[in-house]
Amino acid sequence: MTDEPVLEVRELRKEYRVRTSRAEAVPAAGSALLGHAVTRRERAGVLVAVDDVSFSVSPGQSLAVVGESGSGKTTVARMVVGLERPTSGTIMVSGRERSWRHVSSRERRRRAREVQIVFQDPYSSLDPRMSVRASLDESLRLHFDWTRERRDERVAELLDQVGLDRRQANSLPKALSGGQRQRVAIARALASEPRVLICDEAVASLDVSIQAQILNLLSDIRDATGVSYLFISHDLAVVRQVSDAVLVMRRGRVIEAGPTASVLSEPSDAYTKQLLAAIPRPGWKPTLSGS
């Protein structure tokens, strides 16, 4: 490993064309569904979801992107993994720039070995007809030219890493709980041995007691594999637990960035302070945010 950043994003921008002039009224629920954050109107018909976002992630580092709905955090994640095409700006992975012209399937697979993503909803992100074992094996067949024995070995290793047993390996997703499914999603993402794992609200829909298990698991995996995390979340408490550095986004822009410990103990931006003040904790009382 070198100190060269494994992921470097410069001046990233994403615009969406919109038909109506009432851009601000696009319901948050719909935009969350598409993974788009559309709240900011710049000029008629164009929404700027992500505006001049730059950051870098070193090997083994965990960078959190935090913000509320409409902040553009999910759009950033989708561009890094290649699900959205940036309007402008560059994304470099392992020192190589990602182009959006004529991406062959071979190139897509190569990219998938570098960056993987775990989504929020463990109920919709797995193939309902595939057992856990088949799902992991499929990813291995796609990415590596291995024998069956070698793949079986690796599947066992992955299952072990995420804390799933043999019985669960042969189950279909419907037989698993939300926490178990999220373990499967993590194992599947790790199968291609990516250098960067994007967690897009990966613990947001889990029960508190399960969320704690998954956060501990993510921390163990980072220690064991040296994978880097790009951790997208709305939850500052979760971010504090899993990241070394943090980027606070609002309306497509980065409003504060720095080491997580210092940003969250001494936030300099008024909005970061507001976000922090809004988290229920012992002795907390709700206050008007003034936004």
Add this chain to the structure above:
Amino acid sequence: MNVLEINHLAVELPVEGALRRVLHDVTLSIGPGEAVGLVGESGAGKSMASRAVIRLLPAGAVVHGDIRYSGDSVLAMDRAALRHFRTHDVAMVFQDPRAHINPVRTIGDFLLEALLERGERRDDARAAVIALLAAVGVSEPERRLRQFPHELSGGLLQRVMIAAALAVSPTLLLADEPTTALDVTTQSDVMVILDARRRERGLAMLFVTHDLELAAAVCDRIAVLYAGFLVEDAPAGDLHRNLRHPYTAGLLASRPDPVAPRPRLAAIPGRPLSAFEVGAGCAFAPRCAFAVERCHLERPELRALDAGRVACHRAEELAGQLALSPTPGGGE
């Protein structure tokens, strides 16, 4: 007299021809003007319990036990009495306002419906809901009345729902995860408004949530549900000082702290059981670090302890130990 009294409530639902128990044993009372937080993870039965209060359960549900509103049995009410109870005495705020407000009718239609139904004059009703919208922090209330739900953000729409609940001047408010779908800053705003309006009207509230800290901040008492059982009921101010039930302690320790992170979260091993999955003994025993043989064999009764109630065989011996002992982390 208590506004609401729930006695040994149990609910069974028909699943594939057989009855399945979704709520085992809930005993809870709410005094006038009192706010009680009903806290639990998914499958604990918290929504089922709050819906049972207004008999809003799926078809075929079998309810055992007793629910009394101001002394009257809700389960014994005939159609007319139930209708009066639902339209005059109790109001409900749901998690997703978009799913509970008619999308093809205006906000005005939605807010006025209940009042007009009760025979109020249109002008009076209109003036009342405009005042209410202003009171819950909705700007330009007159214009909002002409708008449709899709034109409002989630936070604004939830305030409309709260205004609708307050419009009927109920005595009891049932709030089922009213802020779960909202951003944290919006959640904080909505809670401030809900809390203020509730207090000035002396409204009693059953606040259903998965967020123990949020419930502790806005409620007088906290009732914790696990797998269909009420396992603890304690004054909200006592929650962090005086841990009585290992499950409550585990929930508190599972949540990361934004200011003082722990190197490792004290996760509760295993997953939350659904009510129909529990066997004999304490429902939490399979995940409890303090379980002894008795816990697996004998179901603990909910009994008075200090200022609250707890269902744990070892509550007294564990006093003072819970916060300090990390539960061993583990898989599911």
